Amino acid sequence: MPKSKEYVSDSDDSSEEEVKSKKQKREREDDNKATKDEKKSAKKARTDDETVWDLGNNRQVNVRNFKGKYYVDIREMYYDKEGDLKPGKKGICLSMQQWRKFMNVVKEVDEVAKLKS
Missing domain, CATH: 2.30.31.10 (Transcriptional Coactivator Pc4; Chain A)
Known part of the structure; x- marks a missing residue:
């Protein structure tokens, strides 16, 4: 059975700590991206605000x-x-x-x- 991308590494003997570390890194990147998207939409909302x-x-x-x-x-x-x-x-x-x-x-x-x- 093939392993999911979440658990694939260069070596098949990756430790659980490496897997957790990679998963946490990916989650931080996703959070950073979400924050950037929120800033863009907030900026857009401000510029669209017309009197x-x-x-x-x-x-x-x-x-x-x-x-x-x-x-x-x-x-x-x-x-x-x-x-x-x-x-x-x-x-x-x-x-x-x-x-x-x-x-x-x-x-x-x-x-x-x-x-x-």
């Missing part, structure tokens, strides 16, 4: 992380068949540089908009 500002009329603003870069996304939303609110095609996604430039002209744009309305 959303509602602009009314199914429009929203949020800051998204995409491929390690942040963007300000102003988007019209739609409801899918299950009734969930999903982002639509209509909208704009600004890089942080573009967002800062936009914020520098907001007061001017607001003044012009007040004069015209």
